[in-house]
Amino acid sequence: MMEIKLKNVGYTYHLNSPMAFTALKNITLTFPAHQLTAIIGKTGSGKSTLIKLLNGLEIPTSGEVVIGNQVIDKYTKSKQLNLVRKNVGMVFQFSENQLFSETVLKDVMFGPLNFGKSEQEAVELAKFWLAKVGIDKDLFEQAPFELSGGQMRCVALAGVLACEPKVLVLDEPGAGLDYVSNQNLMSLLKKLQSQFGLTIIMVTHSMENVAEFADHVVVMKNGAIVRQTKPIELFSTDDSKVELPEAAQFYLKLMKNHQIENELPINKTELINRLLKQFKPNGGTHE
Numbered sequence: 001m002m003e004i005k006l007k008n009v010g011y012t013y014h015l016n017s018p019m020a021f022t023a024l025k026n027i028t029l030t031f032p033a034h035q036l037t038a039i040i041g042k043t044g045s046g047k048s049t050l051i052k053l054l055n056g057l058e059i060p061t062s063g064e065v066v067i068g069n070q071v072i073d074k075y076t077k078s079k080q081l082n083l084v085r086k087n088v089g090m091v092f093q094f095s096e097n098q099l100f101s102e103t104v105l106k107d108v109m110f111g112p113l114n115f116g117k118s119e120q121e122a123v124e125l126a127k128f129w130l131a132k133v134g135i136d137k138d139l140f141e142q143a144p145f146e147l148s149g150g151q152m153r154c155v156a157l158a159g160v161l162a163c164e165p166k167v168l169v170l171d172e173p174g175a176g177l178d179y180v181s182n183q184n185l186m187s188l189l190k191k192l193q194s195q196f197g198l199t200i201i202m203v204t205h206s207m208e209n210v211a212e213f214a215d216h217v218v219v220m221k222n223g224a225i226v227r228q229t230k231p232i233e234l235f236s237t238d239d240s241k242v243e244l245p246e247a248a249q250f251y252l253k254l255m256k257n258h259q260i261e262n263e264l265p266i267n268k269t270e271l272i273n274r275l276l277k278q279f280k281p282n283g284g285t286h287e
């Protein structure tokens with residue numbers, strides 16, 4: 001179990017140059033251990049910059065990021081970041097595009113080998129995690145690009161999990177997936193969260209994913225954190241001081257005015273039913 005804390009963190013691109021741009025401003029925030037935190041916010045609000053600080057891809061230009069018992073600040077050198085990169089696995093957007101080995105198994109072995117595991121240990125880790133993400137062993141010797149998009153994304157996820165991170169950071173895990181594939185992937189992440197005590201942090205534009213799967217939601221605006229709450233509170237409290245992304249405003253409006261749900265596609269109707277159930281634990285389903 002591992003939490004990540006940010007203390008007065010700032011990040012400026014092209015520091016000390018005329019092109020300097022401050023993307024993160026004085027952020028103090030905790031990503032609780034063993035929870036799934038969703039980061040939402042309008043485009044350009046700083047979400048991707050923030051997650052790059054969580055595994056040392058970028059170093060804060062002010063303040064500190066505390067990962068377990070390691071502190072990262074502007075004095076941290078890149079060679080001090082190996083443990084952080086081992087503890088915090090990063091799954092990039094459209095991660096399937098990063099598969100490159102000739103077989104599925106070799107692709108998943110790459111990370112463990114890189115972190116010093118023996119060939120035999122890497123094979124075992126790869127087989128274990130491929131099974132966990134639902135990849136059949138008949139596919140292990142196949143070229144990754146012969147798999148479906150959803151399967152390729154699961155192989156990429158297995159490649160990160162095979163490095164045995166304590167924290168998993170994902171940038172838009174469901175981007176481009178159809179509804180069922182997205183649900184399958186998110187359900188898998190929730191299962192891994194509880195089975196292995198993973199701390200999961202994901203950037204998402206999907207309010208369905210926030211409502212259904214997140215334990216905690218962080219709202220960003222102009223490089224700052226404007227709200228941290230439980231999803232149900234985000235969608236039920238009209239805080240006009242916080243400018244929510246349009247999709248979240250949409251759900252907020254739905255919650256206040258749910259008679260229009262018949263016009264919605266089924267998945268959104270289901271979502272509202274789930275939200276209503278949370279409001280009214282003894283019922284609340286509306287057809």
Ligand SMILES: Nc1ncnc2c1ncn2[C@@H]1O[C@H](COP(=O)(O)OP(=O)(O)OP(=O)(O)O)[C@@H](O)[C@H]1O
Nearest residue numbers: 013014021023041042043044045046047048049050
């Ligand atoms: N390499 C860079 N150099 C200078 N500015 C950058 C760089 N990368 C991002 N920015 C700026 O930092 C701000 C935050 O960008 P970031 O990518 O973190 O936002 P985001 O919330 O992830 O956006 P999106 O939802 O579109 O992915 C934006 O104004 C962006 O233009």
